[in-house]
Amino acid sequence: QLQLQESGPGLVKPSETLSLTCTVSGGSISSSSYYWGWIRQPPGKGLEWIGTIYYSGSTYHNPSLKSRVTISVDTSKNQFSLKLSSVTAADTAVYYCARRDILTGYYSPFDYWGQGTLVTVSS
Amino acid sequence: EIVLTQSPGTLSLSPGERATLSCRASQSLSSSYLAWYQQKPGQAPRLLIYGASSRATGIPDRFSGSGSGTDFTLTISRLEPEDFAVYYCQQYGSSPTFGQGTKVEIK
Numbered sequence: 686q687l688q689l690q691e692s693g694p695g696l697v698k699p700s701e702t703l704s705l706t707c708t709v710s711g712g713s714i715s716s717s718s719y720y721w722g723w724i725r726q727p728p729g730k731g732l733e734w735i736g737t738i739y740y741s742g743s744t745y746h747n748p749s750l751k752s753r754v755t756i757s758v759d760t761s762k763n764q765f766s767l768k769l770s771s772v773t774a775a776d777t778a779v780y781y782c783a784r785r786d787i788l789t790g791y792y793s794p795f796d797y798w799g800q801g802t803l804v805t806v807s808s
Numbered sequence: 809e810i811v812l813t814q815s816p817g818t819l820s821l822s823p824g825e826r827a828t829l830s831c832r833a834s835q836s837l838s839s840s841y842l843a844w845y846q847q848k849p850g851q852a853p854r855l856l857i858y859g860a861s862s863r864a865t866g867i868p869d870r871f872s873g874s875g876s877g878t879d880f881t882l883t884i885s886r887l888e889p890e891d892f893a894v895y896y897c898q899q900y901g902s903s904p905t906f907g908q909g910t911k912v913e914i915k
Contacts, residue, residue: 732845732853732896732906748809748903781852785900789858794843794900796864798852 687711689799703769707782715740715760725778772806812907820915827884831897836877843898844882
């Protein structure tokens with residue numbers, strides 16, 4: 686059974702960089718059939734797509750966040766990571782990692798999600 | 809950016825009743841790249857419907873999706889106690905976006 690698990694600091698200071706890692710188990714991140722993404726949800730609010738990466742390192746990001754977002758992949762560890770720079774209180778959210786299966790089509794929804802991790806931006 | 813507008817914001821219904829949720833896109837969606845998710849408190853979203861009308865693996869047949877172009881609907885034919893949750897639509901084209909959600913609450 687595929688599992689995704691987010692990890693990283695739960696508290697980040699304003700202007701610093703938020704760093705999270707998603708560890709994939711029960712499947713290979715190097716499969717050509719999947720893309721891997723980050724989505725966030727501010728407390729009590731809706732979902733926002735952050736960005737997506739392929740095992741080759743190819744990425745694409747939400748235009749509203751693009752200049753602050755870096756997504757990378759480490760196939761040797763079966764992990765992918767998110768860095769969000771210059772954070773403010775508006776970046777406080779539950780951050781989810783997720784998978785999308787391109788076997789159903791090049792564009793596809795997220796079918797497996799991690800449990801999410803709350804990151805609070807505060808001094 | 810494609811904006812998705814969900815209505816109503818909250819739907820108050822009783823178990824056994826039919827729920828009809830709407831999602832309207834600001835522009836026509838290519839190949840019906842529209843999905844619906846269910847989210848319960850403290851949990852990650854769960855994929856229900858993709859391609860506007862295809863049920864994801866393990867989703868009961870009381871959940872159905874329809875629509876094309878800019879107007880899409882999620883129908884729950886008979887609400888079970890476990891169906892009371894927040895539902896989000898998502899367009900999953902080149903720059904995915906989500907609707908703001910519809911809460912289905914117990915009347």
